[in-house]
Amino acid sequence: MKTEHAVKDRYANAAKAQEPALCCPVDYDPQYLKAIPAEVIERDYGCGDPSKHVRPGETVLDLGSGTGKICFIASQVVGPGGRVIGVDMTEDMLEVARRNAPVVATNIGFANVEFRKGRIQDLALDLEVLDAELKKRPISDAASFLAADDLAEELRIKRPLVASDSVDVVVSNCVLNLVEAGTKPQLFQEIFRVLKVGGRAVISDIVSDEEVPLALQNDPELWSGCISGALTEEGFLQAFADAGFYGIEVLKFDMQPWRTVEGFEFRSMTIQAFKGKQGPCFERNQAVIYRGPFKEVLDDDGHRMERGIRYAVCDKTYNLYKKAPYAAFFEFIDPIEEIPHATAKPFDSARTSRRHPKETKGQKYNATTQTNSQCCDGGNCC
Numbered sequence: 023m024k025t026e027h028a029v030k031d032r033y034a035n036a037a038k039a040q041e042p043a044l045c046c047p048v049d050y051d052p053q054y055l056k057a058i059p060a061e062v063i064e065r066d067y068g069c070g071d072p073s074k075h076v077r078p079g080e081t082v083l084d085l086g087s088g089t090g091k092i093c094f095i096a097s098q099v100v101g102p103g104g105r106v107i108g109v110d111m112t113e114d115m116l117e118v119a120r121r122n123a124p125v126v127a128t129n130i131g132f133a134n135v136e137f138r139k140g141r142i143q144d145l146a147l148d149l150e151v152l153d154a155e156l157k158k159r160p161i162s163d164a165a166s167f168l169a170a171d172d173l174a175e176e177l178r179i180k181r182p183l184v185a186s187d188s189v190d191v192v193v194s195n196c197v198l199n200l201v202e203a204g205t206k207p208q209l210f211q212e213i214f215r216v217l218k219v220g221g222r223a224v225i226s227d228i229v230s231d232e233e234v235p236l237a238l239q240n241d242p243e244l245w246s247g248c249i250s251g252a253l254t255e256e257g258f259l260q261a262f263a264d265a266g267f268y269g270i271e272v273l274k275f276d277m278q279p280w281r282t283v284e285g286f287e288f289r290s291m292t293i294q295a296f297k298g299k300q301g302p303c304f305e306r307n308q309a310v311i312y313r314g315p316f317k318e319v320l321d322d323d324g325h326r327m328e329r330g331i332r333y334a335v336c337d338k339t340y341n342l343y344k345k346a347p348y349a350a351f352f353e354f355i356d357p358i359e360e361i362p363h364a365t366a367k368p369f370d371s372a373r374t375s376r377r378h379p380k381e382t383k384g385q386k387y388n389a390t391t392q393t394n395s396q397c398c399d400g401g402n403c404c
């Protein structure tokens with residue numbers, strides 16, 4: 023908890039007056055800044071712009087929303103048909119964000135942003151609801167301390183701060199590094215929990231080029247300054263994979279470090295990761311061809327595919343590949359005779375991974391056709 027107190031104290035002060043040491047210059051789209059009051063923009067402690075990757079109509083959750091800048095930008099991008107939820111644990115940050123929300127709403131003509139108090143590694147626990155309940159039954163002895171623990175557990179289930187499977191995009195700007203090392207795995211699991219199937223995380227954060235030594239990690243000033251809590255570039259991506267994400271991709275990598283401490287480089291990176299590869303696999307005789315340019319690829323479920331070869335995939339993988347971030351890398355081959363979902367059998371993962379063309383055409387297929395005038399650009403093949 024020592025680092026969490028240091029983080030809270032530092033950001034409580036940074037909410038009241040700009041702390042230049044925490045600012046990492048970012049080029050936000052100026053068209054969205056016009057509607058946002060100066061005190062919000064001034065107290066910007068981000069290191070990237072995940073709001074660039076949200077789309078109209080989406081429900082967005084911003085982890086560690088600070089004074090609200092990313093929420094207010096995302097609010098304009100998702101429009102009146104979408105909504106944005108900011109979560110922060112620091113009351114002074116929430117105060118600035120909540121005070122400015124109606125101002126932004128007036129400027130843009132609609133209100134679709136709200137701010138909630140919670141710890142991002144425990145997105146089920148609404149700290150304001152817990153505060154209110156504890157006022158009614160204060161902790162005065164061991165028994166009431168233990169009862170408070172039970173109460174928190176009950177609130178997580180009955181009145182979650184952020185419900186499971188409820189969010190299209192989780193964004194965050196320079197916050198994940200601040201979460202204590204021991205609760206970081208839980209943080210990634212929480213991001214996974216709140217996302218809808220098919221949803222994604224777009225996270226900008228500080229990463230290190232080498233493992234950060236313990237002596238630096240134990241420095242609360244460096245930790246709260248978004249430095250020594252950083253995961254390595256590799257560890258950051260692995261944390262998403264460990265939580266069950268797929269299609270993990272580096273969207274932006276700042277070649278220039280933000281800071282270098284004792285030779286360790288700390289820079290901003292923005293990644294994207296998807297939820298939705300879990301689930302049963304059914305055989306519907308579909309095939310895919312990896313188009314290249316690499317000689318082979320390996321996906322997050324262990325499918326290894328060489329360029330140009332027809333591979334058998336189950337219906338779930340086939341449909342996953344048809345969407346972002348994979349679609350452009352594959353050709354998709356449907357069987358001539360479709361296997362209805364209702365009669366599809368479980369996919370046999372022991373089968374050969376190649377799909378013979380006869381499997382998609384059917385064993386008895388022996389058609390002979392005239393030339394297809396659509397087959398070449400301009401219509402003249404030979």
Ligand SMILES: C[S@@+](CC[C@H](N)C(=O)[O-])C[C@H]1O[C@@H](n2cnc3c(N)ncnc32)[C@H](O)[C@@H]1O
Nearest residue numbers: 033066067068086087088110111112141142195
């Ligand atoms: C570096 S600032 C970034 C603020 C904002 N994302 C921005 O772009 O300006 C970190 C913010 O995360 C919040 N924060 C840090 N650790 C947190 C945690 N474990 N749970 C919730 N909020 C946290 C702090 O209160 C602070 O507002």
